[in-house]
Amino acid sequence: MIRHDALEALPVRAVLPGLTGALDARGTAVLVAPPGTGKTTLVPLALAGLLGDGPARRVVVAEPRRIAARAAARRMAWLLGERVGESVGFTVRGERAVGRDTRVEVVTTGVLLQRLQRDQELTGVDVVVLDECHERHLNADTVAAFLWDVRETLRPDLRLVAASATTDAEGWARLLGDAPVVEAHGAAFPVEVVWSPPARAVRPPHGMRVDPALLAHVASVVRRALAERDGDVLVFLPGVSEIARVAGQLGDAGGVEVLQVHGRAPADVQDAVLRPGERRRVVLATSVAESSLTVPGVRVVVDSGLAREPRVDHARGLSALTTVRASRAAGRQRAGRAGREAPGTVYRCWAEAEDARLPRFPSPEIKVADLTAFALQAACWGDPDASGLALLDAPPGGAMAAAREVLTAIGAVGPDGRATERGVRLARLGLHPRLGRALLDAGPVVGVGPAAEVVALIAEEPPRDYGDDLARALRTARRGGDAYAARWRTEVRRLRALASAAAGGSARGSAAVPAGGSDDPAGSPAKGGEDARVGLVAALAFPERVGRLDGGSYLMVGGTRAEAGAGSGVQGAEWVAVAVADRPVGRGHARVGLGAVVDEAVARFAAGALLESRTEVRWADGDVVARRVERLGAVELAVRPHTDADPALVRAALLEGLRREGFGLLRWPAGAAVLRQRLAFLHGRLGEPWPDVSDEALHACAAQWLEPELSRARRRADLARIDAGQALTRLLPWASGEAARLDDLAPERITVPSGSAIRVDYSDPEQPVLAVKLQEMFGLQESPRVAGVPLLVHLLSPAGRPAAVTADLASFWRDAYKGVRAELRGRYPKHPWPEDPAAAEPTRHTNARLRR
Structure with missing residues (x-):
């Protein structure tokens, strides 16, 4: 039975005629509606014709997060008086509840992206609603661009709605072909703002680190809010570890139920949060609770003012989430959670004066994140540089170039940037291309099951108490009974099925390591035991992060150094494969977050594309050094002296020595320096044909004035025998006869x-x-x-x-x-x-x- 009373109470109902009229006229629309108005739940039902009026349509709703997708589907099913999987269903990674009669399907943007790559026409779909597009997640931006492309070229009948509580409505309208903007006004209750900064200064966030003093302050503000206000308390924190820390400091909070909500939380915990509680609750949540979710009973919000955003450090080859100050738009979203059902209060854990200095909106992921997965999706779509995609922000050129380097190295794109057959298989795995490469290439070597286990472990980092040793963390996950281990086992099953399907019907050679040092799995070094197999999978995912111990830190193949922390499970090993790394505050080196002990054989096998043997002749330690070097990227494997170096390389090294240490390496008898000064005077006074004898000019014409002595030189001592004064006379303008006037002019x-x-x-x-x-x-x-x-x-x-x-x-x-x-x-x-x-x-x- 349809719950008409609940549907009629949703304010967005008033703009449904305008929205459907805009879609009938233009096929696209931008819906701006505050939280709690029903844009996520009522609008899809109305567009699907499930409320008794309008034609029957198939509607797909794209949500940025799994928790929001599942919650939205359950809410719509409840409004219809049905169970999930009947008229309304959902599909998220690893879970699907859809039936034959499903008319509204809620999916994550990642799922929709995969569906578009398999079926560009979205056969059977009439309307797509992109919910919470203001969050500017990379997958959401990519899906929007692909959908517009589909509508323009294949499906002019496909209707698109961009929906959000707070968004750049004009920008989205332009992106969707000057779509009409439909705005709904909410019935939110007033929210009082209480500024509650820490009494003492706290250190700003850096990387994943948050000052414990700030978390202690957040816990104290929660206790204050419980004492001063009624209702449940929703607390916004940047990540899982901060939630756990504040939960530990709250304890039982005087009989109040403390819940932890984040993307990794078990489904039953997520569901419990969305139902009214039997006693007062404190809900500790990440930004997943900013939008799409209504937590009943909340009258108070405590906002830490922090959020997590992806960042990529191209110089060090590191990409990870980093802690940042939340934007003002996020602050408004969070505060609004306190006024969904009644007047509320938001406690902001920063000073009012700081608020104006916060960024207006969160950073679009496309501007700051690792674009490897995006670049592969664009290549599979047929637009390798993404220049033809309708995007609010163009991808940065440097980030795209770095992404293409990775994709080329793993064989996902060809020289023209187009996706290879292998690249298409990688894109359909729903993993980062690096992890997809590890899953496909490690399977024939270590077995599909073990490969899937390790990839699942890397894809969603395990809790910190699992340690930083990947092999040990794997054994912990296998026997673990916690929520992470349960999710991990589900993901392993999914990855095993995907890997088996991707390999089915294709020759083993097509999945062999395109960049490896060996294409013979039978001769793989990973036969040395489980730890070696774990390390090989990690090394295949991140070959440039294979590192060898060098002076207390690990020099990685890519040239970056990493350190293992005190008590690390990989500390002291000669070789490691680093799966997760970050850069601590004030340190130039990366820190191993999750790694595996490997040996040189694994390193050679996984990073074989970077293996080279060459003669190096260079200026080092004040002289010419000639040696034969076997190198794995930046890591030297073997070095031996080379006595028969190419004279051209020796000459280049000597010139480098002169550039570094100056022409003082030559012999300057009495009068030689004076001659150079006289020539400099004449060049400055008269110009040509008198030569420029500055250091830069002399380096540029070294072949003219230092030969043939330079070609005969082999080392520093030979340079010291070259008479600089005699060599300089070669630069005099002999051909014109002006050289004879030197003593007259100067x-x-x-x-x-x-x-x-x-x-x-x-x-x-x-x-x-x-x-x-x-x-x-x-x-x-x-x-x-x-x-x-x-x-x-x-x-x-x-x-x-x-x-x-x-x-x-x-x-x-x-x-x-x-x-x-x-x-x-x-x-x-x-x-x-x-x-x-x-x-x-x-x-x-x-x-x-x-x-x-």
Whole structure:
């Protein structure tokens, strides 16, 4: 029996005519409706014609999470007075409740994505509702793009609705061909905001880490809310471990029932949360409770202000969830949970002044997440670079390039970026392509069952108390009776069936490791026992994360270093395969979150595409080093000296040494440095054909001025025998005849009036300097010039100390000389100090020598 009273109470009923009219006219619509209005439950029933009016249609509702899909189906079935699986059913990973008469099917976006890849026309489906599209999950964005493509090319009759509580309605409307926007107004009750920041500063989140002081504060705010307000309390925390920690701090909370709700929670716990409780409850939840779920009895929300979002570190080859400040949009969604059934209160565990600085919306996954799975889906769809897909945000080029590298390495795409047959099989597994590769390629080696067990363990990380040793965690899961172990066993069964189906009818060679060091499973190193088999599966999933112990940390094949924590189950092993890693606060290295002990044979087998033997000739430790190296990516396996290196490689290494350590490695006899300075002066003053002798220019033309000596050199000592001055003369403009003018244009020495030949200092190429005793310049009216540039004359005292500096001798004799004469003639009475220096005889001698 249809529960008409409950249906009529849903505010979205008022906009149903507008929504159906928009779909009749345009085929697409954007529905904006606050939580609790019935957009998730009433709208699909009405579109399917299950409420007694309208034509019968088959409606698919796509939800971002399994818990929301199951809850939405159960709620709709209850409204119809039926059981799930009759008119309304659901399909999520590992669970399906759909019957022959099902008209509304609620699925996760991941399930719908797989269905679209198998049947692009969505045969038999009339309407698709994309619920909670504001959350901007990658699968949801991808599904929306594919559906629009289907509607434009194959199924113009397919109706699409983008539904959300808070969304970029204009953006979605544009994406769906200028779809009409239909807005419903809710009947939410007022929610009082209580700002409750910690009394003392807490450390900001980093990676997966949350300051325990903040979690202790959240627990205290929950106790305060229980004392100050009535009704159940819904607490938002970023992840499972934080939920467990706060639950432990609350204890029995004075007889209040404490429930933990997240994507990994058992189905019976999830269902219990969605039913009214017999006593007061505290529901600790992740963001799964932000939307699509109505938790009855909630009058209070305690918001930690944190959320988990995916991030990828391309430089280190790491991708994982990270803890971030929740957006203001998420804050509004969370607060609204307190006002669904009556006036409520939200306690926000941060200061009011901080609120304005929070991001407006959560980061779209396509901007921040690992795009390997997305790139494979796009390739299978026939659009490898996703340029033709209708997306609110284009995928970042760097992330797509990194994704294509992974897909190419595992044989999922060809040189043109299109999906291979193997890539199509990987896409249909519903796993990350890395894990799909491990499942398909490890099956023939270790057996389908063991491969499925390990992949299931990696796909959904086990609880922390399972430890970080993958083999030990596997044994714990096998004998475990906890909720994780139950979900793991279900997933193992699913993966075994998928792997068997994917391998059925295809030759073993087509599933063999395309990037491995061996294609012969019979000779696999994984025959060494269960730990070796576990390690091989992990290594096949993450070949670039196979690492060898090197100085206290593991140098991984991809070049990143990882450390095993104190008490780690893999610490001290020579080789590990790292399945899960993160980067701790303030550390440059990754940290092993989940890994397996392997040996070199497994490493070679799994990461064989990165195995190479080559001669390396390079400049290292101040000299040429030539060696023969066997390398697995960044990890050196074997090294031996190489005595017959290619002369071209040696020459390149010597040039690298000159670049690193400078031309001081050459021999610079007297005059060589001066020649370089003279040439630099002429190049700066006159330009061509005088050569540029800067370090950059000399490196660029090394073949011109250092040959043939450089070609004969083999080591650092040989460089020290090359005469730099003689080599520089090769750069002089001999062909034009200008080289003969070097001594005229930039003489090494200048003869001054006294007859002395004084060296010119060209160290400043803008203004050469002539340092000469003042008495030797008597009688000279103008400053000497080189290449038309007046020398900067440093006039020295008889003791050789600077007395004056001038580039205009005539002006100096006329104006400044008197002061210098007055200061110095008493100090140096034996030297001549004529009143008219311009007319005096220059001299290098004292008055006594002059009288003789």
